[in-house]
Amino acid sequence: MNLTVKTAHLTTAPKLTYDVLIENQQNGEVSAIVLGLPDFKGSGVTKEEALEKLIQLLQEQKPEIVTLEIELPQTEHPWMNFSGMHKNNPLFAETVEYIEAERSQVDLENETK
Structure with a gap:
């Protein structure tokens, strides 16, 4: 199987968008969790603080988007x-x-x- 990773070398970084679940916790804090990525979670006293912490966490991780092209194995008809x-x-x-x-x-x- 051949695998090719394509990365775009742009002078301006594209914006990444995430769907975020905001939840009020029983202890009075607010949590912000990236849907599909439960390890990315921020919490704070307010919604804004929770989102700010989540943004900081995402920026520290330096996420990158790559496109994978996987060549299928050649099989006989x-x-x-x-x-x-x-x-x-x-x-x-x-x-x-x-x-x-x-x-x-x-x-x-x-x-x-």
């Missing part, structure tokens, strides 16, 4: 095992002629409709 299996069949040519005649007949019928 499943029907390749059947390719050419009738090449030595003496009736193969006759069968192909029958199919071609049948197709021609269906085409003619469709043209007259």
Whole structure:
């Protein structure tokens, strides 16, 4: 499996956006948790303080977005095992002629409709 990591080298960093769950705790504090990333949590007396701590935590971690391109393993088409299996069949040519005649007949019928 081939793996390629693409990173963008920009002069201005793109803004990252996060969905944050704000919860009032029983002890009177407010917690701010990044949804999907429970390790990123800030808490404080107010919502603003909790968000400020969360922002500081995220900035300290220096998050980075990368794009992974994973090349799928090359596999043989499943029907390749059947390719050419009738090449030595003496009736193969006759069968192909029958199919071609049948197709021609269906085409003619469709043209007259």
